Amino acid sequence: MKTKVTGSTIEISIEGPISEKASLFEASIQAYKEIKLNLSKVTFINSIGVKNWILWTCRIPQDATLYLEECPFVIVNQINIVQGFVPKNSFVTSFMAPFLCEKCSHEQIVKLSKDVHYFYTNDQSPYKIQIPEDMKCAKCGGTMEADFIMDKTFSFLKNS
Numbered sequence: 001m002k003t004k005v006t007g008s009t010i011e012i013s014i015e016g017p018i019s020e021k022a023s024l025f026e027a028s029i030q031a032y033k034e035i036k037l038n039l040s041k042v043t044f045i046n047s048i049g050v051k052n053w054i055l056w057t058c059r060i061p062q063d064a065t066l067y068l069e070e071c072p073f074v075i076v077n078q079i080n081i082v083q084g085f086v087p088k089n090s091f092v093t094s095f096m097a098p099f100l101c102e103k104c105s106h107e108q109i110v111k112l113s114k115d116v117h118y119f120y121t122n123d124q125s126p127y128k129i130q131i132p133e134d135m136k137c138a139k140c141g142g143t144m145e146a147d148f149i150m151d152k153t154f155s156f157l158k159n160s
């Protein structure tokens with residue numbers, strides 16, 4: 001686990017599985033207003049990991065905001081399936097989504113980002129999903145299609 005503190009913001013990067021022993025759960029977070037969690041190197045999460053994760057997020061101060069960066073697809077699924085997996089004040093800044101080429105079946109992981117590919121509800125407008133339709137396959141130049149159910153995967157936007 002790596003941490004970096006700038007004023008009232010703490011950035012935490014974690015690696016490996018989220019299970020009974022993940023070092024994340026020892027991170028002290030009470031004093032911060034913004035918690036930026038980079039999950040790009042997380043491999044998987046098991047049921048004990050989910051339990052510990054929720055206990056950890058419960059320690060986040062009410063007035064703090066949690067940002068989840070570069071979430072593996074498995075984590076996005078947890079956010080959507082497990083109620084209370086993330087506190088109210090939280091945003092998925094970006095996540096890794098599987099795409100599939102229609103022509104050659106090449107699989108490609110594409111990073112989808114907040115305010116580029118999807119938008120949370122705000123005062124002016126409801127949430128929005130904006131995935132480009134002409135995403136090109138790196139192998140053959142064919143068109144890439146989402147290998148996931150758009151509506152299900154983005155249910156975190158509705159629940160926020």
Ligand SMILES: [Zn+2]
Binds near residue numbers: 104105137138142
């Ligand atoms: Zn292709």
